[in-house]
Amino acid sequence: MSHLIDYIKVYLFGYQTTVHAHTIKQTEDNYSLEGKIAPRFHNEGETDVIILNITVKPGEMFNCSANTFFMQGNINIIMSDDRDKNKLVCIYNSLQEKKDC
Structure with a gap:
């Protein structure tokens, strides 16, 4: 039900999505997905990274998303x-209220 409310906000009340990037250089025991939409992790380093017990090699991507839904x-x-x-x-999207020009 909360996702329906999110869609109503987007289309009726003037919200938009914006794209963001966050770079991680060290182990994160509790990396927050809160409020992120469609997060994708790109290993741009020289070493393997383990996300949710999956090894992501240099140059590979790990998709951790439920498209169009806010992550928690x-x-x-x-x-x-x-x-x-x-x-x-x-790389992820977030919901922002449109500003009047």
Whole structure:
């Protein structure tokens, strides 16, 4: 039911989605997905990354989304101790109220 309310807000009350990127360089025990829409993780580093017990090799992507729905909860992201070789980028959308011009 809450997702229906979100759709009503988007279409009737002037909301829009915006895209964001967040770079992660070290292990995150509780990376928050709260409010993210369609989060995708891109391993742009030189080392393997483990997300939800799945190994994501350099150059690979991990899709953690339920398209068009706001995510909730946290996930564990495990990276090597070498921060200089780690680079995981989370691309996601969020809902923003449109501003009048």
